[in-house]
Amino acid sequence: MHRRRSYLYSFIICLAGLGLFIFQTEPQILHLSSSGWGWVTAMSGAAVLLTVFTFQLPPQGNGLSLDSSIYLACIFIFGAPSALLVLLLSSIVLLFIEWGTTPLWKHLSNFAVYSIMITSAAFIFSWFGGRQGPLLSSHLAAYLCAMAIYFILNLLLVGFFYYIVFRENLYTTLKEMLTDAVLAYLCTLVLSLVLTVLLFYNGITGLALFLGLSVLISYSFKRLFSMYRDIEERANRDQRTGLFNHSYFEAALEEEMRKSQASGSVLSLAMIDIDDFKKYNDHFGHLKGDGLIVFLAELLKRETGATNIIVSRYGGEEFTLLMPGYDAVTARQFIENLRKTLNNSIFEGSEIFPQGCLAFSAGVAGYQPDVHFKSELVDHADQALYYAKKQGKNMVHVYGNQSLLERDIDFSQDVRDIEQQLNLFMYKDLETFKHSKRVFRYAMDISELLALDNLSKRQFTLGALIHDIGKLEIPWGILNKKDKLSPEEWEMVKWHVTWGKEMALTNDKYKDLAPYIELHHERYDGKGYPYGFKGEEIPRLCRMLTIIDSFDAMTTERPYQPTKSFAEAIVELRACAGSQFDPELTELFIGYIEARELRSSDAAM
Structure with missing residues (x-):
């Protein structure tokens, strides 16, 4: 269903974008001079280079490139037809560069979206009295309005895609996109004015200077995002086990509950506690006890590696498994398999346990629409865990399942x-x-x-x-x-x-x-x-x-x-x-x- 909606939306966008492209460029292609084609080629190469240097923005990691500054500068100096031809050539080059990695329909959709944005920005620029050529301070309103409509259309077209395909809340999606990208977009729009000045007065030298500056900015953003991810990773990970920590679990639980409530998808939470851990700790010491915690953490990482399950260390010898797409029954079966795997695992000193092997007790709780707070779901899983302990340990109990x-x-x-x-x-x-x-x-x-x-x-x-x-x-x-x-x-x-x-x-x-x-x-x-x-x-x-x-x-x-x-x-x-x-x-x-x-x-x- 999601794929069908995405194809339908892309088809509509493609029809609109291709129609605008043909309408704008048909009279221009036959009459473009050799000098004009030279500039189109140079600007296309610049757009490709800046697209290759796409960078990500914290905190969500949304991708952004500075190629829009190329298209906007083309509008201000050469007009919409030339900007669209630059888009066409750069899109063809990128199609060959990304052949086999990006579906053709995504290339077409991207081309269509840019066509709509370029055409609309050019129309607004002319409507507010803007003139092609040098940057004129007397026509500042025309530049600002053209850049604004370019930015707004980009926001709306992408936001509607997420709304139609994934049924995300439109207001929330647009708000998050705006918050994440507004500074980078402002940077792009200002750079388009800088490029306009450089192109008009310095020609190809100005374009080279602009590319050097833009590549350095893109590289700086890449480094910034890499540093951000490194700090985020350290903040979200438990240092001893490498699993997500309690704070990350709380945030992830809230987000997954929000998604389940919005889409009606199933979600389960499992809480795991190592049985008789204190006895092992007292007998072998805290260093060995930490080793047991790490051993179970590695088992959990290995067994959940091919799933979308989020494993966290809740505290001490307790772990949580946040399980999107699992109802209580399938979640219980998954945790039961984990329990048996642990029972059969060899670990030094496991013979002192009452069960004669490593064991854990677990509680599973399925999310219900009338659970409004994450603490309620945690409490349900915790109560199921308490019941599993009360029944003799080394078992998995689902919240609400008692004789x-x-x-x-x-x-x-x-x-x-x-x-x-x-x-x-x-x-x-x-x-x-x-x-x-x-x-x-x-x-x-x-x-x-x-x-x-x-x-x-x-x-x-x-x-x-x-x-x-x-x-x-x-x-x-x-x-x-x-x-x-x-x-x-x-x-x-x-x-x-x-x-x-x-x-x-x-x-x-x-x-x-x-x-x-x-x-x-x-x-x-x-x-x-x-x-x-x-x-x-x-x-x-x-x-x-x-x-x-x-x-x-x-x-x-x-x-x-x-x-x-x-x-x-x-x-x-x-x-x-x-x-x-x-x-x-x-x-x-x-x-x-x-x-x-x-x-x-x-x-x-």
């Missing part, structure tokens, strides 16, 4: 642990304690109604139970105030979602509950807090928790609002559906409440 019995036991224990923490509300705010228990019971029923998988059920119900834990940080006087809260007090109350999230993140067992705590006051219309997420930017179960939380708040006595009956609360839910609440989930919850009330009425009769 039914283990889930039930863990869930019951988690409920007891959270309730112990909520008991602190007994002395501070008994109503918050009761509210949390009621919301938990609602969530249990709704999880059955939604037929949630076991992992989602655990997260949803425990998230409902702990969602107001951050209110423990709110002063007693504000929590129990009978009158309406002041704006300052209300702002403090709103902080409970952030405080609660931070409290959950202190315990590895409850990290995955953080979104329910933090996002249960977001609104469907984007007017909630703390982030103002809108619609499906809010995880589906967090949207449901918002409905349950609000319904219970409306139907129980609160010091700062009147209590509503179930019927009145249902009317309020429907009135706020589409603004505060998800309309579909609102109707589902209302159906559940009405059915429950009907069952209660029948039982009473």
